[in-house]
Structures are given as structure tokens and as C-alpha cells.
Amino acid sequence: MTQTLNVALGARTYPIHIGSGLLSDAGLILPSLKQKRAVVVTNTTVAPLYLDVLRATLEVGGVDVLPVVLPDGEQFKTWETLNLIFDALLGANCERSTPLIALGGGVIGDMGGFAAACYQRGMPFIQVPTTLLAQVDSSVGGKTAINHPLGKNMIGAFYQPKLVVADLATLDTLPDRELRAGVAEVIKYGLIRDPEFFDWIEANIDRLLAREKDALAYAVARSCANKAEVVAADERESGERALLNLGHTFGHAIETGLGYGNWLHGEAVAAGTVIAAELSVRLGWLAAGTLHRIERIFDHAGLPVIAPRLGTARYMDLMSHDKKVQDGKLRLVLLKQLGQAVVSDVADESMIGAAIDARCT
Amino acid sequence: MTQTLNVALGARTYPIHIGSGLLSDAGLILPSLKQKRAVVVTNTTVAPLYLDVLRATLEVGGVDVLPVVLPDGEQFKTWETLNLIFDALLGANCERSTPLIALGGGVIGDMGGFAAACYQRGMPFIQVPTTLLAQVDSSVGGKTAINHPLGKNMIGAFYQPKLVVADLATLDTLPDRELRAGVAEVIKYGLIRDPEFFDWIEANIDRLLAREKDALAYAVARSCANKAEVVAADERESGERALLNLGHTFGHAIETGLGYGNWLHGEAVAAGTVIAAELSVRLGWLAAGTLHRIERIFDHAGLPVIAPRLGTARYMDLMSHDKKVQDGKLRLVLLKQLGQAVVSDVADESMIGAAIDARCT
Numbered sequence: 021m022t023q024t025l026n027v028a029l030g031a032r033t034y035p036i037h038i039g040s041g042l043l044s045d046a047g048l049i050l051p052s053l054k055q056k057r058a059v060v061v062t063n064t065t066v067a068p069l070y071l072d073v074l075r076a077t078l079e080v081g082g083v084d085v086l087p088v089v090l091p092d093g094e095q096f097k098t099w100e101t102l103n104l105i106f107d108a109l110l111g112a113n114c115e116r117s118t119p120l121i122a123l124g125g126g127v128i129g130d131m132g133g134f135a136a137a138c139y140q141r142g143m144p145f146i147q148v149p150t151t152l153l154a155q156v157d158s159s160v161g162g163k164t165a166i167n168h169p170l171g172k173n174m175i176g177a178f179y180q181p182k183l184v185v186a187d188l189a190t191l192d193t194l195p196d197r198e199l200r201a202g203v204a205e206v207i208k209y210g211l212i213r214d215p216e217f218f219d220w221i222e223a224n225i226d227r228l229l230a231r232e233k234d235a236l237a238y239a240v241a242r243s244c245a246n247k248a249e250v251v252a253a254d255e256r257e258s259g260e261r262a263l264l265n266l267g268h269t270f271g272h273a274i275e276t277g278l279g280y281g282n283w284l285h286g287e288a289v290a291a292g293t294v295i296a297a298e299l300s301v302r303l304g305w306l307a308a309g310t311l312h313r314i315e316r317i318f319d320h321a322g323l324p325v326i327a328p329r330l331g332t333a334r335y336m337d338l339m340s341h342d343k344k345v346q347d348g349k350l351r352l353v354l355l356k357q358l359g360q361a362v363v364s365d366v367a368d369e370s371m372i373g374a375a376i377d378a379r380c381t
Numbered sequence: 382m383t384q385t386l387n388v389a390l391g392a393r394t395y396p397i398h399i400g401s402g403l404l405s406d407a408g409l410i411l412p413s414l415k416q417k418r419a420v421v422v423t424n425t426t427v428a429p430l431y432l433d434v435l436r437a438t439l440e441v442g443g444v445d446v447l448p449v450v451l452p453d454g455e456q457f458k459t460w461e462t463l464n465l466i467f468d469a470l471l472g473a474n475c476e477r478s479t480p481l482i483a484l485g486g487g488v489i490g491d492m493g494g495f496a497a498a499c500y501q502r503g504m505p506f507i508q509v510p511t512t513l514l515a516q517v518d519s520s521v522g523g524k525t526a527i528n529h530p531l532g533k534n535m536i537g538a539f540y541q542p543k544l545v546v547a548d549l550a551t552l553d554t555l556p557d558r559e560l561r562a563g564v565a566e567v568i569k570y571g572l573i574r575d576p577e578f579f580d581w582i583e584a585n586i587d588r589l590l591a592r593e594k595d596a597l598a599y600a601v602a603r604s605c606a607n608k609a610e611v612v613a614a615d616e617r618e619s620g621e622r623a624l625l626n627l628g629h630t631f632g633h634a635i636e637t638g639l640g641y642g643n644w645l646h647g648e649a650v651a652a653g654t655v656i657a658a659e660l661s662v663r664l665g666w667l668a669a670g671t672l673h674r675i676e677r678i679f680d681h682a683g684l685p686v687i688a689p690r691l692g693t694a695r696y697m698d699l700m701s702h703d704k705k706v707q708d709g710k711l712r713l714v715l716l717k718q719l720g721q722a723v724v725s726d727v728a729d730e731s732m733i734g735a736a737i738d739a740r741c742t
Contacts, residue, residue: 055708110531115707115709116704117707141526163502170471343476343477345474
């Protein structure tokens with residue numbers, strides 16, 4: 021069964037299709053291709069698994085595929101790798117109207133999307149996420165970016181896809197560690213705005229980790245529904261959308277501080293969320309019992325709940341590049357209670373430092 | 382006297398201020414700065430002339446300036462130079478709300494604008510053009526880009542400024558060759574949509590070249606009025622806006638083919654426009670007499686009317702990357718008559734080649 025949700029953005033509204041075997045469903049992707057050619061940006065891990073399936077589907081409709089196969093990993097989310105896409109596009113005389121399809125996880129989606137945003141100032145873009153993290157979060161909402169040595173996702177664009185196709189069957193080949201990293205973002209939706217979903221995750225975490233199809237389908241669809249609502253209300257993150265970054269300010273510091281590619285994004289978000297929850301308890305907002313529930317669910321999902329000891333000063337320095345900094349003041353996503361997040365600058369540096377200290381190895 | 386025009390883009394409508402001495406007019410720029418700090422992107426030629434003037438104006442209003450001084454020339458409109466801006470922004474902890482001011486010609490405006498579009502997915506951007514070409518054309522309308530070795534302006538974004546401040550006094554220090562290059566784009570507006578303006582240019586070309594203030598003020602304002610109308614009607618170049626590219630498909634081929642920075646953009650556009658006009662005559666659209674008027678005005682302005690002999694095959698190859706190519710077919714901006722341009726794919730390759738041949742050294 022295929023579920024379809026919409027991201028409501030006026031003339032740029034687009035569908036998210038969720039189901040099993042969708043890579044072979046020519047009727048989903050082909051109608052949105054206006055050319056007899058499409059670029060597929062993917063990586064060396066995903067290409068052997070799914071490039072031929074997608075290519076066969078497109079070729080049935082008379083669409084030739086130009087594959088661009090990149091190295092795999094967050095450490096390659098750089099300008100150098102992005103330039104490999106531009107070289108391929110120009111080398112093959114791709115046009116402004118040639119569609120670019122990102123087939124892969126968050127890194128491929130972010131880089132493919134940013135390349136599509138910039139090539140000839142914008143070409144049509146389609147997301148085909150193949151990791152849980154990309155299906156529940158990064159493929160939806162139009163955030164694209166590459167990393168800079170000084171900060172994650174610092175260079176990018178808001179650029180919405182025409183279409184998102186989440187084939188749940190691709191999760192069959194996902195390494196366990198990647199699956200767990202995706203669960204971190206699923207849990208996030210429960211924490212920031214959907215407490216009933218959090219209860220459901222607690223009750224169904226073992227089914228998710230066992231990759232039961234109906235559990236995965238439910239988790240992906242409910243996550244996307246949450247994301248779509250937030251993005252429709254605040255596409256360019258002038259308000260509510262920032263709440264989706266719970267745990268991300270600390271998490272990005274962990275990823276950048278350890279060197280991109282050491283911790284997975286979802287792992288860093290899990291440990292970062294525990295710090296944010298710890299700080300929320302120290303502010304008197306969150307009950308200690310809720311913090312324990314949060315720790316327990318991440319731990320149960322096999323995700324880190326203790327952050328690496330980079331040193332408080334280093335954390336503060338890394339976080340000074342955060343996109344939510346305003347007038348020199350760090351603003352963090354914190355929890356008022358389970359299911360209610362806020363962006364706040366009330367915590368001072370010493371308080372933030374103490375929360376980090378308490379939750380580091 | 383300061384003239385103010387608006388680029389009407391709904392909530393993103395912005396003013397173009399045109400006048401002499403505006404760099405010292407704190408009341409124009411300061412109200413649009415929401416921070417106590419602004420980045421000024423400029424180059425090694427413009428910085429010694431105008432950076433201190435602008436800095437003094439901003440500092441009066443309590444705004445600190447972070448200058449980013451780049452090397453000067455089209456050959457530096459590359460990712461490497463763009464990265465120098467990102468390094469400076471991150472090194473100084475610039476925020477998403479920190480404004481970026483481009484102080485310089487077309488290259489600085491294009492690169493500064495693209496950096497502003499991408500840094501943290503978009504920071505406020507202000508254009509302060511200091512060349513005639515930038516004042517009459519590139520600073521208005523939100524096209525930003527860098528070059529790729531295979532094609533000019535291939536990587537970029539549509540990203541509108543909050544404000545354009547064209548200080549005519551900065552034209553006093555403009556080298557003659559740069560002034561003439563700017564005149565090419567002024568002539569363009571006459572050719573594509575404003576035949577009365579073309580008549581005025583013919584009558585006043587010597588006053589323009591002598592830098593008479595009232596003639597320059599009139600030419601800048603009327604050019605901007607034309608550009609603002611076109612951009613307001615077709616921001617993302619799905620139709621009419623492409624007409625602004627008269628002579629540019631041939632011109633970009635010349636710039637890329639000779640190596641960026643050898644011919645100035647305006648020079649390449651002049652020679653390219655003559656080829657487009659030649660082709661328009663061969664199609665039976667344009668009168669031979671009009672072609673002669675076009676040649677004569679460019680020649681009078683000291684602009685090249687004969688293109689470099691790169692070879693027809695090389696021209697065709699270079700032009701195959703043009704952003705107007707659709708379904709493998711080259712589309713060119715041609716002239717039906719003086720003041721009326723069209724985008725057309727009727728000319729076949731041999732006809733285009735013959736027109737190039739006829740207008741090459």
C-alpha cells in the first residue's frame with residue numbers, strides 16, 4: 021500500500037509517496053520528468069544495490085539515466101564532491117530543465133539538492149531517500165547544504181523537490197547502525213510536538229528495530245506528516261521550523277568536533293538531545309522522569325546517550341557558528357515538557373557548560 | 382538629486398537608489414541594517430578607492446565593517462574565491478542575519494550575492510555597484526553566480542538584494558575601457574525593448590563617454606527602469622527575461638573561449654550582439670540599415686564589433702552549455718526589428734555558423 025502526503029507550499033506543493041517497492045513503480049516518477057534524460061546522483065554503496073532498479077524503471081518510460089556516483093560518507097559532503105556533480109552535468113550538456121534525482125541517504129540528498137539548486141540557477145529535483153533518516157527527515161522540506169570545515173551545513177539553499185519517493189524496501193539493506201541513527205529523528209518528532217507518537221515509539225521500538233514493515237511504514241508516514249506540517253507553516257525557518265533542530269546544535273558540534281563521518285548524524289542528535297533535555301531539567305522545565313524516558317528510549321534503540329568529551333570551551337566555540345545564533349547569543353531548542361519544544365536563549369554559558377559536562381564521557 | 386526606482390516583487394520589492402555621492406549618505410543604507418556589523422565584499426581595485434568612504438558612513442551609525450577584499454577580475458569568479466568569503470564569514474562568526482554588502486562591479490556583485498544566497502542558506506544582501514555595467518544591469522534583478530571552466534555563470538542562484546545603491550560618483554574613477562563595456566548593456570535595452578532610448582543613446586553617446594553627469598544619470602536610471610520592469614514580470618526567466626540576454630550566448634562563448642578576463646563582459650556582448658543582428662538580417666527579420674546602426678553605435682563607443690575567430694565548431698560547442706538550450710536545441714535572442722527582441726530556435730546550425738563566420742576576424 022502506498023501512502024501519499026503533501027507538503028503544502030502553494031504553487032510549489034509536492035507529494036511524498038511512502039510504500040514498498042516504489043523504485044519499480046514507473047507511474048510515480050515518470051510523469052514528473054519533462055525530459056528524455058535524468059541525472060541520478062548516488063554513492064558507491066547505494067549504486068550497486070538500487071541504481072539498476074531505478075534505471076530500469078526510468079528506461080521503460082524512455083528516459084535515459086546519467087549516473088553520478090559519489091564516494092559515501094559525511095566526510096565527502098564538501099565542495100570538492102559537489103564539483104564532481106557540476107563537472108558531470110556540464111560534461112554531458114545537461115540543461116536547466118534536466119531533472120536531477122538524488123538516490124541515497126541524507127548526504128546524497130543534501131548534496132544532490134544543493135547541486136540542483138545551483139546548476140544554471142536551478143534544475144528540477146527529485147528525492148529518492150534510501151535510509152530511514154532521509155525518509156523521515158532530510159528528504160522532506162527543501163534544506164540542502166554542504167559542510168564547511170568550521171561548521172556543518174553552513175553553505176546551502178532552501179530548494180524544494182518536485183517529489184519525494186520513499187521506498188521502504190530499500191531499508192532492508194540498511195546497516196543496523198544506520199537504521200538506529202534514523203530512529204533518533206523519529207523520536208525527535210515525538211519529543212518536540214507529538215507526545216502520542218512518542219508513546220507509540222516506546223511501545224513499538226523493538227518492532228522498528230526488527231524492521232517490521234508495518235511499523236516502519238507507520239513511523240515514516242507519521243514522521244513525514246509532522247515534518248510536512250512544520251515546513252508548510254514555516255518554510256524558511258523564521259520560527260517554528262527551528263524546533264526540528266532539537267539536539268542538533270549540540271549534535272552538529274559533536275559531528276564537526278570529532279571530524280565529519282565519525283559519528284553518524286542521528287547518533288550525534290541522540291546524544292545532543294540528551295544534553296538539551298538535561299539543560300531543560302536544570303531550567304526547571306522538564307521533569308527528571310521525562311529525561312529518564314528520553315535516555316531510556318535512545319539507549320534501547322542502541323543510540324549514544326553520552327556525548328564525547330571535547331571540552332566545554334570547544335563545544336561553545338563549535339556552537340558559536342550555529343545558524344540560530346542571533347546578536348551573538350546562542351539560542352537552543354529546549355523542552356518545556358514531552359511534546360513541547362521552544363527556542364530559548366535563557367540559559368547562560370555556565371549553565372550550558374554544566375549541562376554538557378554532566379552528559380559527557 | 383537622488384532618483385529611486387522599485388523592483389516590484391511583492392514582499393521582496395526593493396529600491397534602487399541612483400545619485401551622486403550616495404556612498405556617504407548614511408540615511409540610505411543604515412536603516413536596512415539590522416545588525417551592528419556588516420560584511421563588505423570588495424576587491425583590491427575598489428577597496429583603496431571606496432572602502433573607507435563606505436566604512437565611515439556605516440560606522441557613523443554604529444555599524445562595524447568586516448571587509449573581505451578579493452582579487453580583481455572575471456578570472457577570479459570561481460569557487461576558490463567564493464570560498465575565501467565563506468572562510469571570512471565563518472572565521473568572524475557571522476550570523477544568518479548579518480548583512481553582506483557587495484561593493485564593486487559585476488564580478489563582486491555576482492560572487493557576493495551568491496555567497497549571501499548560500500551562507501547559512503541565505504543572509505541579507507545589499508548591492509553597491511561601482512561600475513557602469515553593474516549599475517545598469519548586473520546589480521539589479523537577483524542573478525548571482527560563479528563561472529565553471531566549461532561555462533560562464535553556470536553555478537548560481539536567483540537571490541534578490543534588499544537594496545541597490547548606485548553612486549554615480551564612483552564612475553569618475555572607472556577606467557575608460559570599463560565605462561565603454563558598461564555602455565554595451567545600456568545599448569542593449571534600446572535594442573530589445575526601448576527604441577526611443579536607442580535614439581537617445583545615438584544622440585548622446587559622446588556625452589556618455591565624456592562622463593557628463595546628467596547623461597550618465599539618465600542612462601543609468603532608464604536602464605534600471607527597463608530592467609526592473611522585465612524582472613518584475615519574469616523573475617526566474619521563464620519567458621521575457623531571457624531577452625535581456627541579447628548577444629550573451631555568443632558573448633559568453635567568447636569570454637569562455639578566450640579565457641575569462643581577456644575580453645570584458647560588455648565587450649563580448651557587443652561583438653555577440655552584432656552576430657545576433659547579422660543572423661536576424663539573414664533570417665529576413667532585421668533591415669540591413671538597422672544592423673549598420675547597431676555596428677556604428679558600438680564602434681562609436683569603442684566596443685568591438687568583430688568577434689575573435691575561435692572557429693565555428695568551437696563556438697557551437699561552447700554555446701551548447703547555454704542556459705537557454707532546450708531539448709538539445711539552441712535558442713537565441715534575435716531581433717525582429719530595432720526595439721523588439723525574440724527568443725527563437727528557427728536558425729539551424731549552418732545558418733548560425735555562417736553568421737558567426739561573417740562577423741569574425
